[in-house]
Amino acid sequence: MLSASAQEISLNQDNYTVPSWTRLTRLMAEMQSASQPYSINMTLNGDPTTRMAFAWFTNSSVKTGKVQIVLKADASVEDFSKPDITIDAVSADVKDLNYVTSKNGVEGVEANTKRSYTSHKALAKDLKPGTTYSFRVGNEEGWSEIGHFTTAAESYDKKEGFSFIYITDTQAQNDGMFDVSQKTAHAAQKMVPDAKFVLVNGDLVETSGANNSEWEYEQWFSTMQDIWMNYPLVVAQGNHDTSSNSNFAWHFNTDNTFNTTSAVPTTMEGTVYSFVQGDALFMVINYEDYKKEGYFDALADWMRKQVEEHKDVKWRIATFHKNMFTGSQSHQSDSDGRLVRENMLPVFNELHIDVALQGHDHIYEVIGPVNNLTKTLVDGAVEEVETVVPGGVRENMTGKQGGVFNVNEGTLYFLNNSAGKKKYEPRDEQAMIDAYSAHGVDNYWGLFSGKFGQTGEPTFSDVTVTADTIFVSTYTVNDAGSATLFDSFKIIKEEGSSTGVSKAETSPVRIYNDSDNKQIVIKGVEPESVEVYSSNGALAGRYTGTTIATNAMGSGLYIVKAIKGNKSYYGKVIVE
Template sequence: MFYLKKNKKRMLALCLSAALSVGSLTVYAATEQWNDASLTPAFTTKTAVSEHTDWADWKANWDKIKTNYEQVALIPGSDFSKLNFGWYSKEKANEAVVRIADNKDMKNAKEFKGTCTEGTVINGVQYYSNKVTADGFEPNTTYYYQVKLNGKWQQAHEYKTGDPHNFSFMYVGDPQIGASKGQVPNESAVEQSEDVAARNDAYNWNKTLNSALAQHPEINFLVSPGDQINEPAGNNAEKHLLQEYEYSGYLSATAFRNLPQAVAIGNHDCLTTSYQNHFNVPNPFTAETNSTVAGHGYYYTYGSALFIVINANNYNAADHKALVEKAVKENPNAKWRIVVMHQDIYGSGLDHSDSDGIILRNQLTPIFDANDIDVVLQGHDHTYARTYQLTSDGKQYDDFAEYKVGQHGQDHKVLDNKLKSDSAFKEYYTSQNRCYTIADMKQGTLVNPEGVFYMTSNSATGSKFYNLIEQQQDYVAARSQTWRPTYSVINITDDKFTINTYDAQTGTPIDEAYSIIKR
């Protein structure tokens, strides 16, 4: 099972610090609850990691894993018939190449070519970013792919397509490899360094994915609302090396050899170019005027669903409006419209749900309404929460433009500090974000409901948890903090959307199912 560890001395220090803070609101931080890999059992699922079967083996191989920067990321293409590939290489090629076949021997394989551009320097070595799009994929078919890495064809891996009219995807929250730094593992009396934390969290990330796929083999791809890594800032060589260690740990999951992933840019991803070098996203919205160095929002379709992935670290809502409208205009017949974004504008976590998480709420809510968005999948708050069906109330509110300083990441501290030091401002800020109406409070299965359903996912690795906010908001239908990694499985047919959320180790549901039927 998953285990939790508390460091009582550090908890006491936090409490004393809070008690000594006079005239200001409490400074929140990650709890002492986390998933200690040294206490977890070996991989036991049918899809277990073949090379690394237990914690001791994982530790022994970590130096190889963390420096394996050239792992391939599969990403959904712009529609069901396409598949995108992204990977690093040490050698510069004229073109990046992938080949696809219907057999493992790669007979009569078809080659697809893309770009190989200068990527990033890691530990003094120049790496190149390779991106290719392959097409022609048919439903319910098994394919094999190979990438050419440094002039040599790599091992062939299997890729199975599903049914675009009845598909499922895994929705996870904040893997944030490396976020358990500073915690004290059972096997040591010393706080975890960034490197050791990345090792811990990457191991548990593998466990979650393997468990989920063993319990739900119907999963066709993965959706993450951001914060794949933890190390947030700094372009110096040491910081950049840690970021790439974390990306290597994140991409080390053997599930990703066969499982496409559609990931958003989180505030811990947004301050480095590594995100856009690793992930070859479809339809990147390069017209974004306030983009981050990590890249842009993007969109894609899968069957009857349109997915719009917003880079919410950009506080310019006009950019998000333009992206949503562009995606909807190009896909007018999409039955389902789903937005994925990192910041939880309707969440229930103590750290963000009433502060920086809602900085875009009063601007994005009417945009989602105007474009008939059905579902918004969020992260950021490391707690579980789902809302009732919500709509905008149609009123005008202060957009707090003066606190939208540059890009996100550390910039949200300007707002946080103001909220923590000025109770009158906090009251005003809260009032200006009561911009919603609860359109439908029914639970279970809803038929043609009004409004938008918002979901916030908890940590999928247990690298970091937050407490729930003390007072449950009126827009929240259900919430929990189990202190255990969770994941959701979302099934979409041409007329039904259903979400279930599970404990990552046991596969036990942590909440009832929520379904929307469209007729």
């Protein structure tokens, strides 16, 4: 017997072809019992040294759930017979969510079908810092697979720091689009296996509003479930995550203190929160409620409190979906973006926000450091930017790459494009000038101090935070799921500055392939060390000197990083 659309139907093998019957039986073998948990994830919620939050869905018939935790890195099912920690979940009915839309392409399910669920959330507290645990969620009727997490250390190697993965705008609505986003996330996991968390800067799904699609959330979790069982999430709400049924909030267990203490709470619970990891304060901000009277003041008061409570932490990182600065044809002239700037730039200036990680606009852009009062580039704050092409092309409108950005007197605004299929187009300088009446930023083009353009492929960033420097490397991911380095730069925060943009653009350092003599040549600097990376970002070798023999290298594109003191010089070469 097979159940479909609440009707039981009987199928006879003799009425179907052998291949189609085989496909059906294989699919039936993958079916899970009605008590099985799904859409499982961990989120940072409060102090990551001692806490970890969990959330999952079940069918509406399952009314209770729990998290079991074992103090063991590689626990087996047998280890959970006597778990070290058991936490009962807070379970709630989630009724009549819109399940699919016609654009989801889900055959056999009528558009706007309603489905009901139970949402389960649990928060583990008083964990041991710097400790790896195993966990599972569910109840005695059905348990999840075993996942793992490691709490943050109380103290850490400030020189080595920590890494996290930054993606945004997976924004998928059909199987093909979810295949793109899962390839991006899995490539990121492979490239940054030691990531402490995955930051997702909004627009997880495509369909918003009253008739949004819970199926899209199901696919978002299921296509990447192996990642979410082993890496905590830090999620920001995007405009496409907005809905009256609050799917987004039901799925994630984040700190909701802002809503319980603020005079103007967010519509979607748990979308303004903060945490400290290493020497960095992260503030997750929601701009979707910008129309509410007093909302910006409430955000400002909350941000002041976070900074005051953690004033000894070096880095202040704000992360949000809706851009404060951007250069795309799609959103640079948006009135809501201008309103956010008018209200929040003075706050960013007051609190000395160092880095702003953005979403929304599906292009790659390194902007600033920006003086948040004058909306101009901070003088002398940019060094070591390479001019690699004339500029004006879709892939690189500025012609620049790399760089060292000193945020001592301003904020660096960064967007790494999108982790999904959807892409937007960058504006050129004249288009930005022509749009001045809409965006109100003098010399907007002058803020684009690093690489700016359309990657053409989905992206992720490997971000490493140390006490002295934030290293950002962004990769594109092709249809095969292979990653290629697109751009990398450094962020520092130091008193004073030396040379600024002009020196960076006229740097005498040149890195090229001397094919006649089968060697890579570095001119203009005597490097202390040289690192060579293959096109997928893997380290191919470390060298010294100004020449590197290419005899043993395979043909292809290589990224060469020449290091001297605290400066790095990059070049791309093709070995044939």
